Amino acid sequence: MRASQKDFESALSQVKLLKDPGNEVKLKLYALYKQATEGPCNTPKPGVFDLINKAKWDAWNALGSLPKETARQNYVDLVSGLSSSSDSSSQVKPEADRKQRGYETLVVTSEDSITKIMMNRPAKKNAITTQMYNEIMLALKAASKDDSAITVLTGNGDYYSSGNDLSNFTDIPPEGIEEKAKSSAILLRDFVDCFIDFPKPLIAAVNGPAVGISVTILGLFDTVYASSRATFHTPFSHLGQSPEGCSSYTFPKIMGPAKAAEMLIFGKKLTAAEACAQGLVSEVFPDSTFQKEVWTRLKAYSKLPPNAMRISKQVIRNREKEKLHAINAEESRVLQERWLSDECTNAVMNFLTRKAKL
Numbered sequence: 001m002r003a004s005q006k007d008f009e010s011a012l013s014q015v016k017l018l019k020d021p022g023n024e025v026k027l028k029l030y031a032l033y034k035q036a037t038e039g040p041c042n043t044p045k046p047g048v049f050d051l052i053n054k055a056k057w058d059a060w061n062a063l064g065s066l067p068k069e070t071a072r073q074n075y076v077d078l079v080s081g082l083s084s085s086s087d088s089s090s091q092v093k094p095e096a097d098r099k100q101r102g103y104e105t106l107v108v109t110s111e112d113s114i115t116k117i118m119m120n121r122p123a124k125k126n127a128i129t130t131q132m133y134n135e136i137m138l139a140l141k142a143a144s145k146d147d148s149a150i151t152v153l154t155g156n157g158d159y160y161s162s163g164n165d166l167s168n169f170t171d172i173p174p175e176g177i178e179e180k181a182k183s184s185a186i187l188l189r190d191f192v193d194c195f196i197d198f199p200k201p202l203i204a205a206v207n208g209p210a211v212g213i214s215v216t217i218l219g220l221f222d223t224v225y226a227s228s229r230a231t232f233h234t235p236f237s238h239l240g241q242s243p244e245g246c247s248s249y250t251f252p253k254i255m256g257p258a259k260a261a262e263m264l265i266f267g268k269k270l271t272a273a274e275a276c277a278q279g280l281v282s283e284v285f286p287d288s289t290f291q292k293e294v295w296t297r298l299k300a301y302s303k304l305p306p307n308a309m310r311i312s313k314q315v316i317r318n319r320e321k322e323k324l325h326a327i328n329a330e331e332s333r334v335l336q337e338r339w340l341s342d343e344c345t346n347a348v349m350n351f352l353t354r355k356a357k358l
């Protein structure tokens, strides 16, 4: 059955209510509309620099001598197809579709062009076990290839993360502590390399206190938002350890050597406001509105052209990459030795036997 003028008019009203179907479809709609109402294109071709009008002219001209009635019918069919697909895509996707399965220590979701990686061991203050290091690496690798524009790391519960899970030190294989230190240094190096190489904008939403490695790697993020309740703390000397996450380079660069030394050598704890004043944090939000304000901001950012954002990140970061990989390798090598020291063993034992908290 041929589309009537009434069908065509109703399609014209319907099209105004549709979600933006993208430029390609908009050009098709334009061309069919012109063909249906004016017949074949016989206006002069716009100049090469008049890009938009030239694209429209090309689309219309491509319809050749298609009869007006057929163009009208095609327009009505196209709008009807768009309406039904937009009805189904506007339905809320079931939770199971949005959540990426297969992680035990994380909840990973992708929505609104944002991949959110949430550390999910709230009862242990999101302490990072060997399994969590591996899962974060997997999630970052997947996020670097998915169709999201930006990636966010955050924590579930009252902490962002209490850093390395100190029970990682008790899980010693039969080959002995040296072997464990060696494999842990490789794990650490690989973990930090994933942040150095991550190609899309990477944002930390620091929902609460952050300790150790969860703080040091912030220097490798593009933006860091913090709740007013967050604190930042790297108690390496207390633990007989030394800095990682490239912080021996990024922290002095971000906050100056004197402030960096207070954090990295003396374990000074910064409030969110102090961390922001020193350049480690981009912006602090009141804890009561943190989630709402951060996600509203990120949803707006995620609509920016993704390729432009990736390229801007490359321009900002690429010249430092080689240096960062070398620093990461060196920090991991030094830590491998530190883990075998009495200072480190005693500090970890004190925590695990509940004699000390940091």
Ligand SMILES: CCCCCCCCCCC/C=C/C(=O)SCCNC(=O)CCNC(=O)[C@H](O)C(C)(C)COP(=O)(O)OP(=O)(O)OC[C@H]1O[C@@H](n2cnc3c(N)ncnc32)[C@H](O)[C@@H]1OP(=O)(O)O
Pocket (backbone or CB within 6 Å): 123, 124, 125, 127, 128, 162, 163, 164, 165, 166, 167, 168, 169, 177, 180, 181, 184, 187, 188, 211, 212, 213, 214, 235, 236, 239, 241, 244, 339, 351, 356, 357, 358
């Ligand atoms: C041979 C070498 C192997 C090494 C393998 C290493 C792999 C790579 C390492 C990379 C280097 C990283 C370095 C760091 O991140 S250093 C920082 C380490 N973190 C800490 O030292 C923090 C320790 N935790 C605390 O001081 C307190 O728990 C904290 C102040 C964070 C919170 O105190 P609060 O009183 O509020 O809460 P609880 O102490 O009762 O905590 C609740 C439960 O969570 C457990 N918890 C918390 N943090 C950790 C942690 N980091 N590791 C292990 N467990 C942690 C805590 O024990 C409580 O558990 P229970 O309820 O079971 O008692």
